[in-house]
Amino acid sequence: xxxxLKQFIRAGFDSALQNGSIQAxxxxxxxxxxxxxxxxxxLARWVDPEFGIxxxxxxxxxxxxxxxxxxxxxxxxxxVCRQLRRSIDSGETPIPVSVNLSRxxxxxxxxxxxxxxxxxxxxxxxxxxxxxxxESILGEQEGLMHxxxxxxxxxxxxxxxxxFGSGYSSLNMLKDYSFDELKLDMRFLSSLDRRSRRILTxxxxxxxxxxxxxxxxxxxxxxxxxxxxxxxxxxxxxYYFGAPMPYxxxxxxxxxxxxAVEL
Numbered sequence: 001x002x003x004x005l006k007q008f009i010r011a012g013f014d015s016a017l018q019n020g021s022i023q024a025x026x027x028x029x030x031x032x033x034x035x036x037x038x039x040x041x042x043l044a045r046w047v048d049p050e051f052g053i054x055x056x057x058x059x060x061x062x063x064x065x066x067x068x069x070x071x072x073x074x075x076x077x078x079x080v081c082r083q084l085r086r087s088i089d090s091g092e093t094p095i096p097v098s099v100n101l102s103r104x105x106x107x108x109x110x111x112x113x114x115x116x117x118x119x120x121x122x123x124x125x126x127x128x129x130x131x132x133x134x135e136s137i138l139g140e141q142e143g144l145m146h147x148x149x150x151x152x153x154x155x156x157x158x159x160x161x162x163x164f165g166s167g168y169s170s171l172n173m174l175k176d177y178s179f180d181e182l183k184l185d186m187r188f189l190s191s192l193d194r195r196s197r198r199i200l201t202x203x204x205x206x207x208x209x210x211x212x213x214x215x216x217x218x219x220x221x222x223x224x225x226x227x228x229x230x231x232x233x234x235x236x237x238x239y240y241f242g243a244p245m246p247y248x249x250x251x252x253x254x255x256x257x258x259x260a261v262e263l
Contacts, residue, residue, distance in 0.1 A: 005051065009062045012048075017075050022046050024079040025244035026097070028254055029215060029237045032229035036262040037254055039096040039130065041237060042080045043244045044072060060102075070108040073101060078118050080129065083247050085122040093261050098130035098160060103137040106144055112151045126156035132183065134162045138173050149177055160215075165203070174210065181213040184233075192227060201231045208232065 016022045026040040046054035063069040080097045087094045105111040119129060131152050138145055138161075152159050158180040161173065165185040174182075184203065200216075207214045216228050219238030228236055242253050 005058065006062055008048075008051065009046075009054075009059045010066065013059075013063065013068065013071075016046060016048075017071065021048055022072065022075060023246065024076050024083070026247050026250045027237060027244040028242045028250060028259070029098075029235050030241050030259065031262055032225070032233060032236055034262065036260050037095065038235060038262045039098060040247075040250065041098045041100075041132070041244075042076055043100075044076050045244065064102065064104060067104060067108055069102045070105045070111070070114075073099070073105050073111075074109070074114050074118075077115055077129075081118045081122040081124060084124055084128050088124075093263065094128055095261060096128050096130060098132050100132045100134070100162065103134070106137070106148060112148055112155075115152075115157070116155060127158065130158045130160055130181075132160045132162040135164050135173060138177060146177070153178060174212070179212055181215055181235075182207050184214065184216045185218070187218070192224065197227070197231075200228075200233075204231055204233050 012021075023045050024042045025045045026042060028037050029039040029041060030036065031038045044056055044060075046059055048054060060069065060072070063072055077099050080099055084094055084097065099115075101111055105114075115129070115131070119126060133145075133149070149159055159178075160181040160183055161177070161179045162183045163185045164182050165187065182203075184200070204214050213235070214233045215235040215237060216224075216233050217237045219225050219228065219236040219240045221240060224238075225236055225240055241257070241259065242250060244250075245253060
């Protein structure tokens, strides 16, 4: 990363949070059996006149290095809750949204209280917000992670394991934690050869046996979508259905594609 961009991120982060430059973009999640929109994933984008739209991989490493990532995640959670409240107040069908939590969220703040306070402030049902936790952080500070995941569940939130298959996946994680949904990493889909098809099929069948729902991310082609649907993957997400966009644009894009909202 260019040093000038790093300096810009460090110097401008606080003001970007205040002036709305850092926004929640929404990527659709589609129910395979119906082809309908069932939720969104909220992803951070930094929209700047000089640098354009900064991707998360450009600014998140800097914020993690500076131990300020929890400020970003708290901001996105607040913006998602604000959008959900706006949808309810305008009479639209509210669409659940998943948000990503970083490893440092569990160290730098009481992330459960951050989420729960925003949900309460905007008077939202707890089942409108899904919590995504990356598989790789679950082995760290195991006692704390168990405690926080249990608090989310006891309060009525769904907790998803994100990026399953991205590294050295451990079945102990599925045994030791109670997840509502498993998000299969996009690298599973990079090549639909015979071996990867068998692995995907086995993982999805295993998840069903232990009552965990499945979502495959990184779906880019009709072939991938149809294959995942046929082997029983319940949900899909990826550029085949839409890139992350501002909320109104995401809904407009789906309407143009003829994708209806799940009721």
